[in-house]
Amino acid sequence: MGYAELIQQRLQTLPLEKQAEVYDFVEFIATRNQKATPVDWTTEEFSRLSMAQALRGLESDPVDYALTDVKERWQ
Numbered sequence: 038m039g040y041a042e043l044i045q046q047r048l049q050t051l052p053l054e055k056q057a058e059v060y061d062f063v064e065f066i067a068t069r070n071q072k073a074t075p076v077d078w079t080t081e082e083f084s085r086l087s088m089a090q091a092l093r094g095l096e097s098d099p100v101d102y103a104l105t106d107v108k109e110r111w112q
Contacts (some may be wrong), residue, residue, distance in 0.1 A: 048056055078086070 044059075048059060052058070
């Protein structure tokens with residue numbers, strides 16, 4: 038008799054809410070056991086993601102300088 042049959046027999050003796058708990062635990066174990074698949078990025082996709090990550094949060098950043106601060110003066 039395999040583990041699946043043993044678990045099924047024991048599971049049938051438990052109340053419904055405990056069976057749901059066992060199912061949740063099995064799902065947790067299955068999710069934790071999955072390996073992440075590597076992502077194959079194109080250069081364009083990577084560039085867009087990289088730029089988005091570099092600029093994140095800047096849209097809410099207050100601007101503390103004026104155009105005159107940007108101009109360079111030659112003396």
